[in-house]
Amino acid sequence: MTQFPTIYLTVNKLRLISKNPYFNLLKKPFYKILFFLLIMFSSVKPQISNINSPDNRLKFANYLFNEKDYLRALNEYKEYLKQNQNDTAYFKYAESFLRIGRFEEAAENFKSLFFNSSLEDEAKLEFFKAHFLIGLNSKNFSYFRNLFSKEVYSTTKYYKEIKRLTLISHFFDNSALPDTNEFFSTFDDSNYVSIKNFYLIKKSPKYKNPNKAGILSAILPGLGKIYSGKISDGITSFITTCLFTFFSIDNFKHNHHFRGWLFAGLSAITYAGNIYGSIASTHIYNARLKNDFNNKIKYYFEERNFLLPNIEFVNR
Amino acid sequence: MRKSLIILLLVLPVTILSQNLFTQLSYADSLFKNKNYFDAITEYKRLMFFDNSKSFSFITNFNIAKCYKAGGKYEEAIKYFSKAELSTDNSAQKYRAKIEIVKVNLLRKTTDRALQILNEIERTEEFNQLKDSINYWKGWVYIFKDEWKLAKSYFDKVEKGHTLSKISSNVLKEKYSVTFAKLISYIVPGSGQFYTGNILSGLMSMAYNMIFGYLTVKAFSEDRFFDGALIGSLLWLRFYRGNIQNAEKFAIEKNIAISNNALKFLQYEYKGDKP
Numbered sequence: 204m205t206q207f208p209t210i211y212l213t214v215n216k217l218r219l220i221s222k223n224p225y226f227n228l229l230k231k232p233f234y235k236i237l238f239f240l241l242i243m244f245s246s247v248k249p250q251i252s253n254i255n256s257p258d259n260r261l262k263f264a265n266y267l268f269n270e271k272d273y274l275r276a277l278n279e280y281k282e283y284l285k286q287n288q289n290d291t292a293y294f295k296y297a298e299s300f301l302r303i304g305r306f307e308e309a310a311e312n313f314k315s316l317f318f319n320s321s322l323e324d325e326a327k328l329e330f331f332k333a334h335f336l337i338g339l340n341s342k343n344f345s346y347f348r349n350l351f352s353k354e355v356y357s358t359t360k361y362y363k364e365i366k367r368l369t370l371i372s373h374f375f376d377n378s379a380l381p382d383t384n385e386f387f388s389t390f391d392d393s394n395y396v397s398i399k400n401f402y403l404i405k406k407s408p409k410y411k412n413p414n415k416a417g418i419l420s421a422i423l424p425g426l427g428k429i430y431s432g433k434i435s436d437g438i439t440s441f442i443t444t445c446l447f448t449f450f451s452i453d454n455f456k457h458n459h460h461f462r463g464w465l466f467a468g469l470s471a472i473t474y475a476g477n478i479y480g481s482i483a484s485t486h487i488y489n490a491r492l493k494n495d496f497n498n499k500i501k502y503y504f505e506e507r508n509f510l511l512p513n514i515e516f517v518n519r
Numbered sequence: 520m521r522k523s524l525i526i527l528l529l530v531l532p533v534t535i536l537s538q539n540l541f542t543q544l545s546y547a548d549s550l551f552k553n554k555n556y557f558d559a560i561t562e563y564k565r566l567m568f569f570d571n572s573k574s575f576s577f578i579t580n581f582n583i584a585k586c587y588k589a590g591g592k593y594e595e596a597i598k599y600f601s602k603a604e605l606s607t608d609n610s611a612q613k614y615r616a617k618i619e620i621v622k623v624n625l626l627r628k629t630t631d632r633a634l635q636i637l638n639e640i641e642r643t644e645e646f647n648q649l650k651d652s653i654n655y656w657k658g659w660v661y662i663f664k665d666e667w668k669l670a671k672s673y674f675d676k677v678e679k680g681h682t683l684s685k686i687s688s689n690v691l692k693e694k695y696s697v698t699f700a701k702l703i704s705y706i707v708p709g710s711g712q713f714y715t716g717n718i719l720s721g722l723m724s725m726a727y728n729m730i731f732g733y734l735t736v737k738a739f740s741e742d743r744f745f746d747g748a749l750i751g752s753l754l755w756l757r758f759y760r761g762n763i764q765n766a767e768k769f770a771i772e773k774n775i776a777i778s779n780n781a782l783k784f785l786q787y788e789y790k791g792d793k794p
Contacts, residue, residue, distance in 0.1 A: 263564075279561075
């Protein structure tokens, strides 16, 4: 796109007019007004004349960011930042990566705001959030927790929030939970009850013992299933096993040996199958319990933005 | 000379002012034409953002929606078609946007919503002249609902012997009757599968039913009631029920295949207006 520099045009117009014999006309009021109007028109132009100018690009990028079209916003920020220095724009550029789930790139870009920037603390907070989310995706928080202990990345302004994030991370993997005193001191009263609940469940989950289920089923067919919460399954297996056993005994009594053995076999299969089934169903029960709990805490923290503060200027 | 100079000077800034936006529009359009939908959307959005007078509002929203539709992002497409619809007072443009929403609803298989919108359009006095077009799209809705008879009736309303009406009646002819397949399977096991063309499976069904039927009858005739009941209930009935369900399944599967073939044909071969 070729753009006419506005000033150049206006000067040109003036020169054109001054050379023109009609220049004298300007002394007449009507033409004075006309000339004035012309100048006014010209002055409207610059605001819009180049929609790809850096200023306009930044405005457009902010608009896209607010529209939640982060992928396009980050392209615009990138173009803008090629020629300009602007920490807010850079922060939003990194934030765009974070919001579309490209956490590694987000973390890298937040890193460049750590020095000589007024947004240092906010950048660090978001940097930790990005690494937390990387950990959440890969279910491995060791790198994230390691970062917290490093002096270079520490921030006094958001120390408490980031500390809390490291504590929250313990809910999402199999690491040992920290001591209660240390754990609860960082949480506000409004979240205290839920967090305490989660802590207790995480610390001693109400799992059922597969071996116990197996033994119970061996003593009385179906009992293990009832123990693992499948009551109707338990009753059904009890009845089937009893029925097959009865058929078997009855047939032996009446000297139908083939049928007797047939039902004895069936009865043995259901008996053994029931023991195996009880063990399997406790495993399934435990897995479901764990899964439900994980989803619940994930939902709880995601809904509350992992108890992190919202950064004001980003959403403006 | 004086007049022309004044006019020229007056018009010049205004034209340059809007010229920028026009260049932007043609740039975005060229991206759209080259199927570079992602960048096209960016440029259309840029145009929309700097278009303070909102004079490009319809075209930008409409084209953004088209880009999203082409990229398979139907939710976004519907959002922007709706924005386009709201941004204009022109009834032809409104209608275009509404029909596009119907089309996207067809593509994302929310046919009920498409039908609802068409019924709303039909009830609006503004669009009374467009009965044919509305019926045409209703026909399409019923194609996607897999109700070819209704589809045919709507295409017939548009024009007797419409190409799509012919296609619909062909599909209707080709389709198997699920009820018929089940019914004959009740009477002669295996015949339902023969009807749908699955000969082998029909023969198997027939054989199983004959063997177990024979065994059951034999057991009862020899006064072995327990054996008879066992074979009859566990084996014969199982294969008898299975045979009927099998016939039903085959008929439904074949019907889906026929519909899909027809849809494929419409997608690649049909030249008229389509979603």
